[in-house]
Amino acid sequence: MRTTELNDRPFTRLLGELRVISNEMRQINHKKIINWTDNSPMRDGSLAEALVMVLPTAGCKYAMAKHGGCSMCTLPMDNPLRPSEETIKAFPEMAWDLFVEKGGSARFKAVKFYTSGSFLDKWELPVRVREAILTKFVDHVDEITVETRCEFVIKKNLDSILKVVPNDKIIIAIGQESTDDEINRRSINKGHTFKQFTRAVKLLQDYEIQTKGYILLKPLFLSEIAALYDALRSGQDMHTLGVENISINPSYIGKATLMDKMFKERTYQPPWLWSVLRTTISIKKLVGESVRVICDPVAAGSERGPKNCGNCDADIKSRLKEFSASQQLDVIEDITCECKAIYNAHLVTESLYNGMGNFEIFR
Ligand code: SF4
Ligand SMILES: [Zn+2]
Structure with a gap:
């Protein structure tokens, strides 16, 4: 055990050095709520538009x-390094104005609040501001999703949320990434274990609040096939635990991360879109209708995101979007392209020579 602890140090030291660089690249202060819309399947199976807002916390x-x-993770780079108190206090109004400007409740049935961190961490978002944001929206949408690390899923925080939002309106999303503790520790540096995630999910279940679990498809140092297995096992574990929403997030290369460094050194590549499809189909088949499975990959088809040969990428990307909205598997089954045979061969050959794969094929 002592030896493995020693072996973690070069990994985390390097991550720390890269984070210093990425923080230097961040803007000291900005007040912009980055936002986009997506089509979300709702609890009752209907389809609705959701407004996603990234609050500019620290x-x-x-x-x-x-x-x-x-x-x-490159997420905090989108956020200001030192947001002013005035800006933070203004979040409820800013978010509401944006919501109204984009079409309000006539258009959106759901909102999602991200912070490039944890909505439930009072260091990022004081409790009164968090409650004020939720209060603003509670009567105007059917569903509010917030993201957090699992250590902030504690009774005090849930009690504070349920003061202003009924439990059947809120979804708490947690980035578990993998349910394998060794992968989380050695590839991702996630900082929490499956046991800690389990505790958080069980507490949410006590409060009858739905959970959304994020799975990272293809953490560092994993071959394509190992990444597939990891994602499928993580989906199975989350389902067994009773997670009601599963979001599959294929890796993409974020600036100034270890993934970026290894990508430039050609020792890491995001997954093939075939792997993304395979994971999504398998997990959906496993969990059935009762669990919403979402996969809307960032940077799909681009150099720094999950991709195939270039001919089939756009079609797969749009079909994944359609599937995520409709939950209909036939949208993503039976897709074909010449590159699928190469992908299948790649899965085998990569694991045979224990390298990181033949990524040069389509360059
Ligand atoms: S928990 Fe990890 S992935 Fe989530 S925002 Fe923090 S550093 Fe990024
Ligand atoms: Zn193709």
Whole structure:
């Protein structure tokens, strides 16, 4: 055990150094709520538009720690390094104005609040501001999703949320990434275990609040086939635990991350879109109708995201979007392209020579 602890140090030291660089690249102060819309399947099976808003908090505290946070994460770079108190206090109004400007409740049935960190961390978002945001929206949408690390899923925080939002309106999303503790520790530096995630999910179940679990498809140092297995096992574990929403997030290369460094050194590549499809289909088949499975990959088909040969990428990307909205598997089954045979061969050959794969094929 002592030896493995020693072996973690070069990994986390490097992540820490990269985080210093990425923090230097961040804007000291900005007030912009980054936003986009997506089509979300609702609890009752209907389809609705959701407005996604990234509140400009200081971002994830875990990422600021000496160990540098998660190895693939570039999210805090979108956030200001030192948001002013005035800006933070103004979040409820800012978010509401944006919601109204984009079409309000006539258009959106759901909102999602991200912070590039944890909505439930009072260091990022004071409790009164958090409650004020939720209060603004509670009567105007059917569903509110917020993201958090699992250590903030505690009774005090849930009690505070349920003061203003009924439990059947809120979804708490947690980035578990993998349910394998060794992968989380050695590839991702996630900083929490499956046991800790389990505790959080069980507490949410006590409160009858739905959970959304994020799975990272293809953490660092994993071959394509190992990544597939990891994602499928994680989906199975989350389902067994009773997670009601599963979001599959294929890796993409975020600036100034270890993933970025290894990508430039050609020792890491995001997954094939075939792997993304396979994971999505398998997990959906496994969990059935009762669990919503979402997969809307960032940067799909681009150089720094999950991709195939270039001919089939756009079609797969749009079909994944359609599937995520409709939950209909026939949308993503039976897709074909010449590159699928190469992908299948790649899965085998990569695992045979224990390298990181033949990524040069389509360059
Ligand atoms: S992935 Fe989440 S927990 Fe990890 S550093 Fe990024 S925001 Fe923080
Ligand atoms: Zn193709």
